[in-house]
Amino acid sequence: MSETTATAPKPFDWSSPEAMAKRKRRYAADRRLRLYGLVSILVAIGLLGILIASLVVTGYSAFVQTKIAVEFTADPENVPAEDPGAGNFRAVVSNAVQALFPEIENRRELRTASKILSNGATTIVRNHVIANPGLVGQTFTLEVPASDPFDQLNKGVIDRNLPEDRRRVSDAEIELFESLEARGLVSTPFNWGLFFNADSRFPELAGLAGAVVGSFYALLVCFLISFPVGIAAAIYLEEFAPKNRWTDLVEVNINNLAAVPSIVFGLLGLAVFIQVFGLPRSAPLVGGMVLSLMTLPTMIIVTRAALKSIPPSIREAALGIGASKHEVILHHVLPLALPGILTGTIIGLAQALGETAPLLLIGMNAFLTSPPGGIMDPATALPTQIFIWADSPERGFASRTSAAILVLLGFLIFMNAVAIYLRQRFERRW
Amino acid sequence: ARDQIRIVGSSTVFPYTQAVAEEFGNATDFPAPVTESTGTGGGMQIFCGGVGVDYPDITGASRAMKESEYKLCLENGVDSVTEVQIGSDGLSIAHSVEGPEIDLTKAQIFQALAAEVEVDGKIVANPYTRWNQIDPSLPDSEITVFGPPPTSGTRDAFVELVMEEGCEQFPAIEALEGDRKDEVCKRMRTDGPFVEAGENDNLIVQRLQADHNALGIFGYSFLYENQDTLKAVAVEGVKPTPETIADESYTVSRPLFFYVKNAHRGVIPGLQEFVEEYVSEEAMGPGGYLEERGLIPLSDERREEVRNAAIEGKNLTRYTQ
Amino acid sequence: MNMLTDAAVEAVLTEAPKETLKMRGSGVNVFYGEKQALFDVNLDIRENQVTALIGPSGCGKSTFLRCLNRMNDTIDICRVNGEITLDGEDIYDPRIDVVELRARVGMVFQKPNPFPKSIYENVAYGPRIHGLASTKSEFDAIVETSLQKAGLFNEVKDRLHEPGTGLSGGQQQRLCIARAIAVSPEVILMDEPCSALDPIATAKVEELIDELRENYTIVIVTHSMQQAARVSQRTAMFHLGHLVEEGPTDKIFTNPDDKRTQDYITGRFG
Amino acid sequence: MNMLTDAAVEAVLTEAPKETLKMRGSGVNVFYGEKQALFDVNLDIRENQVTALIGPSGCGKSTFLRCLNRMNDTIDICRVNGEITLDGEDIYDPRIDVVELRARVGMVFQKPNPFPKSIYENVAYGPRIHGLASTKSEFDAIVETSLQKAGLFNEVKDRLHEPGTGLSGGQQQRLCIARAIAVSPEVILMDEPCSALDPIATAKVEELIDELRENYTIVIVTHSMQQAARVSQRTAMFHLGHLVEEGPTDKIFTNPDDKRTQDYITGRFG
Amino acid sequence: MTGYLFLAILALSLIAFYVGRSTAGRFVAAHGAEVHSRPIYHGAFAAVWVGLPALVLVVFWLLFQDGVIDRLLIASLPESMKQGASPSQLSLYLSEIKNVASGRIFTEPSPEISAAAERYQRWQAIAQWAMVVVALSVSALALYMARTRMAPQFRARQNFERALDIVMILSAAVAIIVTLGIIVSLTYEAIQFFRLVPPHEFFFGLNWEPQIPIREDQVAGTGAFGAVPVFTGTLLIAAIALLVAIPVGLFSAIYLVEFADERVRGIIKPVLEILAGVPTVVYGFFAVLTVAPAIRQAGGMMGIAISPNSALAAGGVMGIMIIPFISSLSDDALRAVPQSMRDGSFAMGATKAETVTRVLLPAALPGIVGGILLAASRAIGETMIVVMAAGLTATLTANPLEGVTTVTVQIVTLLIGDTAFDNPKTLSAFALGLVLFVVTLCLNVLALRIVRRYREKYE
Numbered sequence A: 001m002s003e004t005t006a007t008a009p010k011p012f013d014w015s016s017p018e019a020m021a022k023r024k025r026r027y028a029a030d031r032r033l034r035l036y037g038l039v040s041i042l043v044a045i046g047l048l049g050i051l052i053a054s055l056v057v058t059g060y061s062a063f064v065q066t067k068i069a070v071e072f073t074a075d076p077e078n079v080p081a082e083d084p085g086a087g088n089f090r091a092v093v094s095n096a097v098q099a100l101f102p103e104i105e106n107r108r109e110l111r112t113a114s115k116i117l118s119n120g121a122t123t124i125v126r127n128h129v130i131a132n133p134g135l136v137g138q139t140f141t142l143e144v145p146a147s148d149p150f151d152q153l154n155k156g157v158i159d160r161n162l163p164e165d166r167r168r169v170s171d172a173e174i175e176l177f178e179s180l181e182a183r184g185l186v187s188t189p190f191n192w193g194l195f196f197n198a199d200s201r202f203p204e205l206a207g208l209a210g211a212v213v214g215s216f217y218a219l220l221v222c223f224l225i226s227f228p229v230g231i232a233a234a235i236y237l238e239e240f241a242p243k244n245r246w247t248d249l250v251e252v253n254i255n256n257l258a259a260v261p262s263i264v265f266g267l268l269g270l271a272v273f274i275q276v277f278g279l280p281r282s283a284p285l286v287g288g289m290v291l292s293l294m295t296l297p298t299m300i301i302v303t304r305a306a307l308k309s310i311p312p313s314i315r316e317a318a319l320g321i322g323a324s325k326h327e328v329i330l331h332h333v334l335p336l337a338l339p340g341i342l343t344g345t346i347i348g349l350a351q352a353l354g355e356t357a358p359l360l361l362i363g364m365n366a367f368l369t370s371p372p373g374g375i376m377d378p379a380t381a382l383p384t385q386i387f388i389w390a391d392s393p394e395r396g397f398a399s400r401t402s403a404a405i406l407v408l409l410g411f412l413i414f415m416n417a418v419a420i421y422l423r424q425r426f427e428r429r430w
Numbered sequence B: 001a002r003d004q005i006r007i008v009g010s011s012t013v014f015p016y017t018q019a020v021a022e023e024f025g026n027a028t029d030f031p032a033p034v035t036e037s038t039g040t041g042g043g044m045q046i047f048c049g050g051v052g053v054d055y056p057d058i059t060g061a062s063r064a065m066k067e068s069e070y071k072l073c074l075e076n077g078v079d080s081v082t083e084v085q086i087g088s089d090g091l092s093i094a095h096s097v098e099g100p101e102i103d104l105t106k107a108q109i110f111q112a113l114a115a116e117v118e119v120d121g122k123i124v125a126n127p128y129t130r131w132n133q134i135d136p137s138l139p140d141s142e143i144t145v146f147g148p149p150p151t152s153g154t155r156d157a158f159v160e161l162v163m164e165e166g167c168e169q170f171p172a173i174e175a176l177e178g179d180r181k182d183e184v185c186k187r188m189r190t191d192g193p194f195v196e197a198g199e200n201d202n203l204i205v206q207r208l209q210a211d212h213n214a215l216g217i218f219g220y221s222f223l224y225e226n227q228d229t230l231k232a233v234a235v236e237g238v239k240p241t242p243e244t245i246a247d248e249s250y251t252v253s254r255p256l257f258f259y260v261k262n263a264h265r266g267v268i269p270g271l272q273e274f275v276e277e278y279v280s281e282e283a284m285g286p287g288g289y290l291e292e293r294g295l296i297p298l299s300d301e302r303r304e305e306v307r308n309a310a311i312e313g314k315n316l317t318r319y320t321q
Numbered sequence C, D: 001m002n003m004l005t006d007a008a009v010e011a012v013l014t015e016a017p018k019e020t021l022k023m024r025g026s027g028v029n030v031f032y033g034e035k036q037a038l039f040d041v042n043l044d045i046r047e048n049q050v051t052a053l054i055g056p057s058g059c060g061k062s063t064f065l066r067c068l069n070r071m072n073d074t075i076d077i078c079r080v081n082g083e084i085t086l087d088g089e090d091i092y093d094p095r096i097d098v099v100e101l102r103a104r105v106g107m108v109f110q111k112p113n114p115f116p117k118s119i120y121e122n123v124a125y126g127p128r129i130h131g132l133a134s135t136k137s138e139f140d141a142i143v144e145t146s147l148q149k150a151g152l153f154n155e156v157k158d159r160l161h162e163p164g165t166g167l168s169g170g171q172q173q174r175l176c177i178a179r180a181i182a183v184s185p186e187v188i189l190m191d192e193p194c195s196a197l198d199p200i201a202t203a204k205v206e207e208l209i210d211e212l213r214e215n216y217t218i219v220i221v222t223h224s225m226q227q228a229a230r231v232s233q234r235t236a237m238f239h240l241g242h243l244v245e246e247g248p249t250d251k252i253f254t255n256p257d258d259k260r261t262q263d264y265i266t267g268r269f270g
Numbered sequence E: 001m002t003g004y005l006f007l008a009i010l011a012l013s014l015i016a017f018y019v020g021r022s023t024a025g026r027f028v029a030a031h032g033a034e035v036h037s038r039p040i041y042h043g044a045f046a047a048v049w050v051g052l053p054a055l056v057l058v059v060f061w062l063l064f065q066d067g068v069i070d071r072l073l074i075a076s077l078p079e080s081m082k083q084g085a086s087p088s089q090l091s092l093y094l095s096e097i098k099n100v101a102s103g104r105i106f107t108e109p110s111p112e113i114s115a116a117a118e119r120y121q122r123w124q125a126i127a128q129w130a131m132v133v134v135a136l137s138v139s140a141l142a143l144y145m146a147r148t149r150m151a152p153q154f155r156a157r158q159n160f161e162r163a164l165d166i167v168m169i170l171s172a173a174v175a176i177i178v179t180l181g182i183i184v185s186l187t188y189e190a191i192q193f194f195r196l197v198p199p200h201e202f203f204f205g206l207n208w209e210p211q212i213p214i215r216e217d218q219v220a221g222t223g224a225f226g227a228v229p230v231f232t233g234t235l236l237i238a239a240i241a242l243l244v245a246i247p248v249g250l251f252s253a254i255y256l257v258e259f260a261d262e263r264v265r266g267i268i269k270p271v272l273e274i275l276a277g278v279p280t281v282v283y284g285f286f287a288v289l290t291v292a293p294a295i296r297q298a299g300g301m302m303g304i305a306i307s308p309n310s311a312l313a314a315g316g317v318m319g320i321m322i323i324p325f326i327s328s329l330s331d332d333a334l335r336a337v338p339q340s341m342r343d344g345s346f347a348m349g350a351t352k353a354e355t356v357t358r359v360l361l362p363a364a365l366p367g368i369v370g371g372i373l374l375a376a377s378r379a380i381g382e383t384m385i386v387v388m389a390a391g392l393t394a395t396l397t398a399n400p401l402e403g404v405t406t407v408t409v410q411i412v413t414l415l416i417g418d419t420a421f422d423n424p425k426t427l428s429a430f431a432l433g434l435v436l437f438v439v440t441l442c443l444n445v446l447a448l449r450i451v452r453r454y455r456e457k458y459e
């Protein structure tokens, strides 16, 4: 050791006041960083909380629905026993309203009174009678939804104490409704219709079944395309493709695809899938394909990261005993990368679930009164349904919009939970 | 082959079409039509794209078809189109109930919202930023007006019904010629006070609820549904109500239409029946279910006329003569 | 060289006659991108003997070892030229099947790297992919023999279905050896198999290598001169990518031809 | 114990009188969650001596070492009780400042772990965070002295601003030692500092340890008995979490009191 | 029908798999170790051979069948109907024929149509059966060929793996094809645009008012196409978003990795990830209805005039959305820094803060930059939030309190519902899209360079 020419460092007095002060500052910096972190997390979670809370505040009332118990009489004069479907159910309903308010005599008032019942009452009664043909000639009680203004009145969204000219419902209408309340005919049960009805022009009848089914089909298509294609592409790029300028370019390019506005994917889908391939407009098949174009880059990026994180020692071990490259990947790398791949899948699908803009371009914002029967039928999706409802004047749609968003978030949280569960199941240490 | 009717067009007509479509789907064995809201202009573009199953059968419009659009139709072989007026819609200017009562003339609105206005006989870039700068009797608050974007028919209607009429009050503008006059009269300012707020009228409504000094321009049905929080601005002394709109004393109202592609009648199942349902008394008559949704019905004679024309498939001839 | 026992010297001498050639590298050059890591290496590996590769860090021992079963193929930038034969066949011949080659030339790495699977599955993996067994009992037999040969069976026989990653370092290394043996390779390559182990585990692995030599040809890279002296019959000394010298272990350790070998060995045994 | 030179024995003997206590562990118990890793360990570390900790894998050597500068604090599940003092002060006292403690008791790890920064920054890191220097020239001086003490300066003086991760394993380990020295600690803990190194690098590090002993107190964990014999003055033998015996190195290696020590040492030196 | 055909092909591949496997099994029994590949690979090879070509054939058949039949149908119509009929009229005939053929008759069809409908039904049946026969014989032939190739020395594994390779390469090609599709379609329309509007006006003009009349009689503006304010607006909003998201995301990640315990992290990380999945429409509402008025009110109290469409509101809310991209990816990156780096730093007496800022962050830089890049990409490409919350008016300003517009807002307003691609207004959307694509590409290349350059490698 010829190098020990240097002098020994001067001893440092660790307990001198300067040293103490210095350390104090360092600890303060430490606490500050911790505080920033905590504040950041609280801010982020707080914002999420505010978001959800505001949705709950506006949306909770959509989960119940005002209903009115009405006695209907399917007298054979209006409803022919041989073909109940062809009956005049408008008459049946207006007779029932007349029976509900015997004091009303003129036609105008009667019409006002029948507005308390949902416009869908006719269809509800019709379907009920068609399902039970034995009811022809009978009197039966059905709970039918109240129309939106009265639903809002009952839920207190419309303030009965406001002056009449600032209210959607008149004094006379309130009086009629209150007489129903007094007779105990008004109830507010859980609104199953929100989940089992398709869309409707009438808020009290509108439900999410169509959008949920449409979103489900679109996501299914999206998953079936982007999951295998994304994984296969990622494996090829990460494990097989030579590493050179070209693959760098491909990598940059895939990252860049993630920045392409989703609406451009919508344009591409419109031009290629609908105009060139002639696939039907508004179909979940096309929606899913467009969404998969969008999620593919995310899938590929995340899957590649997951593959990269598998230690080379595992690969070498398998190669070293004579496994082929494909076997190494299939037997060892993929199972170990699965948790990461699942994260990517979920992020990708979550993004697809909430995406609106490209669906507008391919017509998945149509108004449809029945859920799609398959991936080729016209359909809406949850976000476009939200978009449509948000644009409707009726008060009832305001709360339904929030409720629909909550349902979508529920979907999302469910998907996340599944992912986390799977992630934990497949997570293995090495 | 397609077995449902396809409808595109105005977002203003969309809710009425939805209601009819739903009723039609429930009451008949035909599948319910597929309805998309694309805006009037966009709807026209798609509708006039051609004849055949790839193109829609009906488009809704919050203003009458223009000649240029009709020509586009003709070019693409859509040579027989029936125009059906379904009623009218008041364009309302409204603000929060917390705000003061406001009564505006069209000239004042023009002064507040145009890109260029007349000041002291000269045409200059709009200098007004507060209402009371236009007229001392108006409130001392900033001009903030949320309105529809140029892609919407509502915007077209507003320009035509308010701005163009408002600008007629100014001699220096009146003195202009041709294109230049058009531009001054029709161009909205882009320096802030007029805020193009997108196609979603509810967003405007809710912004007004948050911002008590702002005004908004949107369809009457949104005002009707939100009377507890919003109130109308009187235009030329008249506030929009179903009565004033129907009797046309409220002058900012416009007719609503839909257009049927006659070549599709008898080919697309249920198209004829759907049109019949749309013009039926239960739908567009007084007390019909469309009125409940905010449509202002036509007069009795006019309805009769429209109904016959719609059912027979009378060709639109306005631009061919 | 007081560490080399007489027994070892004797062993080398008595075994000399039955030496046959198993692998041969002639004129091997290896490049990592632009950089050359091995220069014209000529080295013979004899059957049923232990060949030790020694030399200072970065001299190319691992590189040469990985050439012998073409593990270098997995490094994109690595190019090999020259000829390496296994039983006279060129292993870099394009017609050769790498998978088969690696089954015949097994490898144990410096850092124990068991699969994150059960102990049983770790050992059974090789036979499974090569189709060496088909029934459960055949697999059981292979797993047991391999673990026994690796001197691990008694320690793990009650926990065959627990993860291999849960074993201690030394046990993991022996598991990797068992895994390599399970496909009955002809040659086993070991890259510093004991560097992570304590003396007791090291002793066990060394014993094992000595036993394996009966049936297998073994090439071992080591930094420990004692270990090279204890377990190998032949030693090859590398320096800066060149093969400095090669010969019977006792000769290299007692009477090296090359000054650098001398320095390297004595640099430790001063 | 033919490996222990007379010189070393002499050194131990001549140094005996000036032995003063630097650190002391009394009744140290360490738990990882439920599992107890150390049982009632009592061990004294003498100033300006090298204390070697030996014992089979998993016996708790690293655990004890990490207690000495509270590096165990970074492991969530780790609990320490008993008393450990530095210059008579209890280092587990809540009033003690860990930052100061770790500056006074430096540590070098088994695997060289230079920061992914330049060589210069690696060494300057400690002085920088502790504010030991303020001007560029002060830093330069510290970096140079530290590298010189670690015997690395000449090798790297032209590439001080290249990444420390680009050095060879032995150089990296010496860089880590330089980094530890740079804050002028009083005690240096080394956990198997040579296990990743080739013999030449190992020799350099051992020489270095011997020199550092002049100014620092050193505790070293090693698996190599030769190493322990060569560099340490005192040796402590651990087994299954217990301190088996402790004493002057020559005594432990020639005439241990405990059967287990005997076995462990001879298990290697047969 | 088609469904059954797919099932049949699947069943055939399955059979082929078993045939292949058992044949190879016999080889093994006979030749032992000389057999090259394991039986399972022989099976897989046979299955791929039998399944893939037939599937590809069926898919192509289905793609073209309808077109061919339509053409035949039209050709078979009587001259009287074809005479002078426009293509669209013919398409209506086709529709009617198909409706009649499927029994949806609502007016009495003409005899020509009825006849055509019958023909249609017949031809469809023929085509279907032909497809079945062809597909199944292709499968059978493939099975035969696969069987003849099988031999003990046959390299079934290599062949099967080659098939896998092809599938993987095709998958990777999808991403490339999508890019090409985007570039081609954007470029084509953008060139059209630059024919109408000189590029220098687009690239250097400061005035953006694309609302030139869609219809001759509409006047909405003069039609100015200076894209500079649109891009500055995009950058402004993205910058605000990143200003919100980077500190919050990074500090959250640091807290989760270094300060929080494992359980807390296990809960908080996925909760934060929800933020990324909330539909953007919802954020749009949040921005417009909650954040923008709040900012405006705050400004009002301080006497600052704030636009209702302020960039601050849109960018801020977008920032919330992209927090998880930064927090999750930085979390992963920090976590991947080996423990030995932390130990090294702590052993020097560094505090946690010093360790994080001086050692961990630099070491995790590539991962963090990757996360920020993805977040920035999302911010630039995000549509719904800005459509709802940002303005439509292009203002050249760096003041976050003013309203600006973004590329995506313009693309949406210019394109939604309007599919006439022949006036500069709609075409300008494509030019914007193309330039955005190029700009983000450059950003990505730059980021890759920076990361490569400054990465502190810790291995």
Ligand SMILES: Nc1ncnc2c1ncn2[C@@H]1O[C@H](COP(=O)(O)OP(=O)(O)OP(=O)(O)O)[C@@H](O)[C@H]1O
Pocket: C032, C037, C055, C056, C057, C058, C059, C060, C061, C062, C063, C064, C075, D198
């Ligand atoms: N993947 C690689 N890329 C580039 N260079 C490499 C790579 N692997 C090894 N090298 C270089 O090749 C040379 C020989 O490396 P090799 O790993 O064979 O050394 P070694 O003798 O095994 O050393 P050690 O004893 O430290 O393991 C070294 O200079 C090394 O830097």
Ligand SMILES: Nc1ncnc2c1ncn2[C@@H]1O[C@H](COP(=O)(O)OP(=O)(O)OP(=O)(O)O)[C@@H](O)[C@H]1O
Pocket: C198, D032, D035, D037, D055, D056, D057, D058, D059, D060, D061, D062, D063, D064, D075
């Ligand atoms: N972080 C940890 N969590 C749980 N148990 C641990 C942890 N670190 C060490 N142990 C356990 O504590 C015991 C002592 O470990 P330690 O690392 O001190 O052993 P060692 O003597 O250093 O062994 P080696 O020579 O292999 O490094 C072992 O049984 C080990 O499994």
Ligand SMILES: [Mg+2]
Pocket: C061, C062, C063, C191
């Ligand atoms: Mg090596």
Ligand SMILES: [Mg+2]
Pocket: D061, D062, D063, D191
């Ligand atoms: Mg240890």
Ligand SMILES: O=P([O-])([O-])[O-]
Pocket: B009, B010, B011, B012, B013, B038, B039, B040, B041, B061, B062, B148, B151, B152, B153, B154, B155
């Ligand atoms: O959708 P519009 O009615 O506004 O064109």
